[in-house]
Amino acid sequence: MASLCTIWCILVSFICSAKSICPDRCDCQHSQHLLCTNRGLRTLPKATIRNPEEILIYSLGGNFINNISAFDFTRFSHLVRLDLQYNEIQSIRPKTFEKLYRLEELYLGNNLIPNISSGTLISLKKLRILYVNSNEIKKLTEDSFANLDSLIKLRLDGNSIEFLQDALFNRLPNLLYLQLESNKIRYIHKNAFANLGKLRFLNLSANKQTTLRNVFTFSQLNSLTNLILSENEIHHVGNRVFQNLQKLSKLSLNNNKILHLGTEAFKGLSGLKELLMGGNLLTDIPLGLLDPLEKIEELDFSSNLISHVRTNAFKELKFLKVVKLNNNELTSLSGEIFAFNHVLYSLDLNKNNWTCDCRLQGFKQWMNLAHAHGKLLTVFVQCHHPPVLKGKYLDYLNSSQLQSTGNNSEACLFSQSESIDRLTPSVKDKQKSAEQLNIQADQGRPVEPDKGTAEKTKRKKEAVNYRARHLTTTGSVLKDASAAAIPERARSVGNPGDKTLTIKTTEGGPVVSFAKPTSHPVQAKAEKFNLLQQDNRRLPVVTDPCKFNRHFILNITAEKVESTTATIRWKVLAHQGPKHSQVHFRILFDRFGQPVRFHRFIYIRDQSNSVTLQELKEDTTYMVCIESVIAEQVCQVASRDHCTGVVTVPVEERAVDFQLLTVIMLGVNALLVFLVLSVWISRLLRKRLNRRKSAVHVRQMYSTRRPLHSLGTGVSSDFTGYQSNRPRNTMCAIDEADLIEFPCDRFLDSNIRREEAMQRFSD
Structure with a gap:
């Protein structure tokens, strides 16, 4: 019997192992995904797999595999995706993927592959995605990508490629994404990107490019939308280098060493929307350089050495929205430089060597006007010269302060x-x-x-x-x-x-x-002004609210400050306003130094010089500022010179009346004592009442005055059956009708005669 059981167990295990398709240290998902990722494998699993043609996805990433033979994947003819990333593969045999006719995705990134031999990928006619990034490839040939007509995305970044030779990607007519960043590319043949008419994304950042002069380098990339050339060593960009890239939307040349841009360097980029030129060595923006960029929306010239920008530099850019000129050497800008950029809303001018003198007068007026119409975000222009204005912002300076008499007079x-x-x-x-x-x-x-x-x-x-x-x-x-x-x-x-x-x-x-x-x-x-x-001269006609704020409002004070209200008063100098218009005022009050900002404007329609602020918060510091409203216009970037601080009064907390509290506590204690005494007295009275009621109760229960009921025992209900000769110390039947016996001594006293006792009992 035991031998029979052993044979049966062996047979069952053999059948189960025959049906299993998963080798050791791997998992199977839905019978189509063979998952062997991060299992510490040094070679491919060698276990016999039943029906390997059912496997569609084979994941072997994150192991220590260093060699792939020509027969490792011959049985996986239906494989669609093969992942071999993050291994130590040093070579691939030419016939390794020969039987993978249906393979669409091949991931070979982060290995030690030195090259892609000719014919290695020739059988992968349906391959769409190929990752060969982060390897040790130094040279590529045209035959490396032979017969890959269906390839859409190719990653070659993170290798050691030094040059791109003639017709390198000629066999990839449907390629859309090409990543070549983080290599050592110094030279690009003029026909290297030939036959890539459908390419949309090209990344050449972090290479060793020094110049861009050849107009044929990118001439055949008619569908390109993104070109990344940042973090190279480019110092010169020639004319018409990008002239055929009419669909290009983003061009990045950040963090190079560009000293010179040809005046027609961006000729042909009529569809460009984003140009990034930050982190270079430009000292100016050549005249007419940006004119071909008809649809440009964002310009980044930050972190350069630009010391001046011509007045007409941005004149033709009707769709310009964002300009970054921060961290340069600018000292002044013309007031007409952005006069034609009507959709500009973000302007970064931080970290420049601004000289706040009369040359910034026009730019300040343009900036105030743009803020007044709500078209421009806050622009920070911090003065560095003259020393008396160092650290102040242009928004907070008036015209008289800009009339410098220093070194730049x-x-x-x-x-x-x-x-x-x-x-x-x-x-x-x-x-x-x-x-x-x-x-x-x-x-x-x-x-x-x-x-x-x-x-x-x-x-x-x-x-x-x-x-x-x-x-x-x-x-x-x-x-x-x-x-x-x-x-x-x-x-x-x-x-x-x-x-x-x-x-x-x-x-x-x-x-x-x-x-x-x-x-x-x-x-x-x-x-x-x-x-x-x-001196006191003829009063001028005032139409500018910014100037009115600076010259005619003074002596702002706070009166009648309470916990939730405060009265603000100010004085206005005599002036002449425009016809059919009056000067009104608005008050801004804001919580000062609070983590959550709370600001509110109050408009005063009458010409009153005082206002009472309502609904304030007690024990809070407020900053209150007065501004003028002339012809329904206000100064959006006011100097905030006419402000005062208001600290509301804290609400008085009522002091504790200890005498009243003592009286209340004594009353509560007295009530508790009264309740306790009441409960105790009630219980005592109840006990006494129960004692009195108990005797009456017994007499009522056992009295012979109640009607007698015959029990059907044949015994008479009268006293004819009474035996007078019965001993006194024995239990005697007091009333036979009740069938209850009582000790006679309880009811009979020793000094009482028998007749009296009987008479009392009968009653």
Whole structure:
């Protein structure tokens, strides 16, 4: 019997093992996925697998496999996906994938493969995804990808490829995604990307490219939408390099060493929406460079050495939304530089060497106007010069503060004269005079043409030290500018001292002198308010709410401050407003220093100079600011000079009345004592009452006055059966009708006669 059981167990185990399709240390999922990932395998599983043609997915990633023979996958003819990533494979035999006719995805990344031999992948006609990334491939040939007509995505990143030879990807007509980043590519043949007319994504970042000059390199990539060339060593981009990439949407050249861009470097990129040029060595933006970018939406020129930007640099970019010029060497910008970019909403100008003088007056006015219409996010322009304004932001400066008299006073004079020219109807004369002066509106230094790589490197060094040199050589710059064939002419600039400042340019340099005012002096808007501050003159007509805030609102005070209310008062100087309009006010109050901001505007329609704030929070600090509303317009970027702090009164907490509390506690204790005594007395009375009721109860229960009922025993209900000779100390039947016996001693007293006892009992 035992031998029979042993034979039966062996037979069952043999049948079970025959039906199993999973080798040791692997799992099977739905009979189609053979999962051997992260099992510590050093070779492919050798166990006999029944029906291997049913396996569609074979996962062997994360092991220590270092060799693949030519017969390891011959039985998996229906395999669709093969994963061999993160192993130690050093070589692949030419016939390893010969039988995998239906394979669509092959993952060979993160191994030690040195090359892809010719004919290794020739049988994979249906292959769509091929990962050979992070290996040790140094060279590729055209035959490496032979017969892969269905391939859509190819990853070759993370290898050691040094050059892309002629017609390398010619056998991949349907390729859409090609990743070649993190290699050592120095040279790209002009026909390397030939026959890739459907390619959409090309990543060449983190390589060793130095220049982009050949116009045929990307000429056949007509469908390309993303081109990544960041983190190379590119120092020059030639003209028309991307001219055939009309569908390109994103171009990244971040973190290179670009010193020079050809004026037609972006010619043909009519569909480009995002251009990234951050982290390079550019010192300026060439004139007309960005004009071909008709649909550009985002420009990134951050972390360069740009010291000036021409006024018309962004003029043709009607769809521009985001501009990043942070971390450069800018000191000033023209007020008209973004005048044509009506959809611009984000402008990053942080970390520049801004000089807050009259040259920023126009830009500040444009910025305030854009904020007033709600079209622009907050722009941070922090002053570095002059020292008196260092650390302050341009939004918080008024016009008088921008009329600098420091080291850049001469440049400000030229800037003012140019602003006067802009008031004249002849724009061409203004541009012509600016060209003759050869001085930029934002920097005040001549523009030099590019003369080669050596001179570009010299420009880079000069741009780094330009800020220090500019502070000490302003006079020489003006002299050089005046000596550059400038015709002798004079300009009149309005001066608060009722004199005309004349700048006459001669061969010896500019001569500054004061003269009597002309019959029609020209003055800037800010100078009118300087006149008002210096002496009492004719009251000006006020139409700008920003200027009204700075010059006519004063003496803001807080009165009647309570826990939830506060009265704010202010004073307004006399002024002349525009016709058919009145000056109103709005009050902003905000919790100061609170983690959750709470700000609210209150508009005062009447011309009152006081307001009572309601619904405040007790014991809270508020910052209250007053602003004007003129012709339904407000100053969005107000200087916040007319503010005051308000601290609401805390709510008085009522003191504890200990006497009342003592009385209440005594009353409660007395009540508790009364309740306890009441319970005790009630129980005592109940006990006594029960004792009294108990005797009556017994007499009622056992009294012979109750009607007698015959028990049917044949015994008479009268006392004829009473035996008078019965002993006294025995239990006697008091009443036979009740059938209850009582001890006679309980009811009979020893001194009472028998007749009296019987008489009492009968009653």
